[in-house]
Amino acid sequence: MIIFIEISTIILYNKTEVKTMITEKIKTLKKQSKMTAHELSEKSGIPLPTIHKLLSGETRNPKYETLKAVVTALDYQLELAPQQNREQARYSEAEIRMMTLYRQLSTDGQALLYENLAQLLHYEKDRNLKKAAEPLRELPLYLLPASAGIGSYLDSDQYEFRSFSSGTTPVAAKYAVRVSGDSMEPAFYNGDIVFVEPAAHLEEGDVGIIVINSEGYIKQFRDQQFISFNPKYPPILPNEYDAVRIAGRVLSKYN
CATH class of the missing domain: 1.10.260 (434 Repressor (Amino-terminal Domain))
Known part of the structure; x- marks a missing residue:
């Protein structure tokens, strides 16, 4: 050799x-x-x-x-x-x-x-x-994150349009939100992007984007409470004076 x-x-x-x-x-x-x-x-x-x-x-x-x-x-x-x-x-x-x-x-x-x-x-x-064969779909991505810990202001015009693969983007998704914090781990981590379908209410077990007193959260709706997957965070139970709005239902996470 x-x-x-x-x-x-x-x-x-x-x-x-x-x-x-x-x-x-x-x-x-x-x-x-x-x-x-x-x-x-x-x-x-x-x-x-x-x-x-x-x-x-x-x-x-x-x-x-x-x-x-x-x-x-x-x-x-x-x-x-x-x-x-x-x-x-x-x-x-x-x-x-x-x-x-x-x-x-x-x-x-x-x-x-x-x-x-x-x-x-x-x-x-x-x-x-x-990648070259897959068509792309453009959605608004909110730059201010829906908080997975403490709330973050969500009702804003601070967003950018971003292209996602049509094959991985749910048809019903109308916008995307970047998550911050760790309260929804292990399902959602800090920096993850989630696809959201606009919705006025959530069904039991749904994960949604919730605005409470102008602060945005990503939480699961269960037993009339907004639940974190991370057990170190207590449930959020709004009181009668809180302004609560459902901004949308989370369909999936961008991979």
Whole structure:
């Protein structure tokens, strides 16, 4: 089997860094072969002290002939593949880091990484195709959140229009609201967006947007009270002097 080190990498790294990558690969191959340093020295013809310095990293700039002899002793070949296109050597810093880590993996590790990357690429292509095919629907998203804790003013014109996938947006939804607070966890978390259908009243068990004295809440209507899913928050039971208005019924959460 052949270890290819592209000559183009010399453009990206200095020669010492290239040799360091080869040395790291040698360490991996030696571990896989279960050869001792003494056996590697005898088979390669490289003095044992040199082998020890190479494997320990003490030798920062080993001779290419030394590296090639050690690789050959491990039943591999070291070849410098010619650069085909200089433009292809212009990698980003992130790509260089990825290549450096990749070359330190074992053969099995490289194969596993390649398989996972191929699956990820297939997933992203499929997802992008689906996104491109799905029609979008624009709804007003209220910027002032319906509170999942203390109340927040909801009757305002502070909203923006936002596009949502038609496939995930309920047909009856006329607007969306961003939740704040933690009183409706684990069903609704801080920052979640919920789709709302305008409604003047709620049925038992419905989750709705309620305005009490001009403050907006997202709560469940149950037993004539407005309930939080998080047990650390007590139910809200409006009194006769409170101005209560149902702003809408929550249909689903935006995923």
